[in-house]
Amino acid sequence: MTTLPMRFNLLTLLFFCSKISLIAQTNAAEDYIEEYRHIAIAEMHRSGIPASITLAQGIFESAYGKSLSATKYNNHFGIKCKKAWTGKFFYKEDDDFDKNGNLIASCFRGYDSPEESYIDHTNFLMERDRYRSLFGYHHTDYPNWAIGLQKCGYATNKTYGTRLIELIERYQLWKYDHEEEPYPAYFVASDNSSLNLNTTWVKTSREEILSPVPIDSISMKAVSVETVVATQATNRVNRAIILPARYQRGNIKERIANSLN
Template identity: 55%
Template sequence: MRPIFDVTTHIPNNTIIMTKYLFGCLLLLFGGSVFASAIPSELIFTVDQERYIKRYKEIAIREMERSGVPASIKLAQGILESDSGKSSLARSANNHFGIKCGSGWQGEEYYKKDDDYDDNGQLIKSCFRQYRNPDASYVAHSEFLRDPAKSFRYGFLFRLEPTDYKAWAKGLRQAGYATNPRYPELLISLIERYNLNQYDTPGAVDPVDVEVPTNEMITGILRANDVSYFVSEAPISVAEVAKQVDLSARRLLDYNEGLSKDDQQIPPGDRVYLQKKRNSYRGKEVYHTVEVGETLYDIAQRYGLKLDKLAKRNRLQETDNPATGVKVKLRGSKIKDAPRLEGTPDPDAIINEIPTDTDGRIIIDEPTDETNTGTTTTTPTGNRPVVVPRPTTPNPTTGNPSTNPPSTPYPSGTGYPPTTTTPSTGTGTTVNPPVVQPPVNVPPTNPTNPQPEYHTVSAGETLYAISRKYGLTVDRLKQINQLTNNNISIGQQLKIK
């Protein structure tokens, strides 16, 4: 850029000295604004540029990982194109890269004079894209360079080494991105002055930790499994998302299996992926344990996975829903056996086989042979028969114990054991009196202290479905039944009160 004027041209020496003195006074008086206007703003080491880098380095890194555009190049271009975020276009339209509307733009517009002329050669206002926030502008810049329709111009850039910022800077000038012949020099100067190339290695810089309340929804452009997605805090249509992130609605429909049309409403908090999801998970987890009410699609969205690939890896159909508590494989080879589906019985569940009558009371088998020494019954702990021996008394003739006859209950109020006289048969054989079991005291029903109510688990039921049926939360249902996980079995009795 040429200086505004040359103060030493055709001026005598004494005048030059006086002129320098006067300009020195002007510099003190106006804070250097006269000379600052004559120096390229992109070459001034300013606090504004440092603030700009600190503010936008995270989105630049995320976009580099998503799209392949080096973070150093994106930050340097943002500084140049937006005057470190101070230009009218950046402040009024959140447009940091001077991207014009074009024929396919359907979002908000912002008009300002730039380089468009009418038929009479008069400068007219140009149409620029207006974004909801600057981050959307960063995404749009990536998509502008990656647009298949422009691959003949910018396609070769993505075959360069992502850490070769010099080749990228020169390549942008070669592709016609900027007309200024010094454009590569300006980008490289900014990158090296602020060491922006340190951001060109994924994971080299840890993102800033931000404390978010657990009850607060995180919105905006986020990432999962190295894939960017968008979350809105309010219901929003596919078309509206497309405008905000500067992607076509068609691409969003391609990237998200749960979306089918432009005007489809997306609930708050739902993820809308901005690029193709991965075939497998890149994190540490190999398996995911299915939570209550969770579908296979929910799992695919949570981990940034293609639904068809996730289903195939687990030998499932895309519409199948695995049962609560089973494990779904996120990466690696196919599993040997498909996981159990929701609504199918668990073969490993412990089934209650205790015999009960129509009132739900345990049945105790009566002996079939009076000479048996015990009665066989079952107990709740395990399913093995337990022998309960009958009391015996010694025979006064033989000295051997004799077996009592089957016990019969005594009327209420009778002491135990009863005091009786041993009758004699006249043959020397003593007949023992019947042995009485103590009566079972059943507490009377107290209307102020109602008895607990139960629900019997049927095939296909989950804790979530049962809790909804009785107006409880899953945690409350688990608490009153002392459950440590979500596994329940057919026939299991769950306390609901």
């Protein structure tokens, strides 16, 4: 009876192990995309940042949502504290060094939920001058967004842009850049003047659809439904998006309760 060479056995084992690892990685990516694609699409329509870029960054920075930063502190984008940050934070070693060249722990932002991390990621890019040039690209132009993030210094990884593009094309994330706003709801006052809606993200069940109550952010009073009409507004600032899945955009509960009393 002949036996297979040891080298053949090892190569076969390595092949099957790599296949199993690839399948597990693909499953993790698909789960992550299904979990967060809705809020990525909504944030795209709020800001112009491609949903594909947001999802690719989330996958890359959080290791498919399984990194300690993501599971314990809900940080999906590797955003550090910076001087103006007043929220939760945690420390871990990354790429900061002291004056002697020793690696030191860096301060990272912490959040109460992954949704907060997604919203803060949008705000982080929108509020910083270094990323301003990116918003000149269309929200379907993911290659320029990916390379642009690298050039603007989002990460120190010299292949950051190409890594994002690889993820986008491997998992076909680009298709989410073409998604329309699901169940768009736009509100204007009865005199046709636009309202500045003060809203935030809240988590609901998959089946539930919320109907947001408009709030005048100046008076902080709820506007009765009878005094507003739905219209197809084009002003992105005044958009209020209703999602048909887990992530719904609703008003802050305390403000609604106070204004209706």
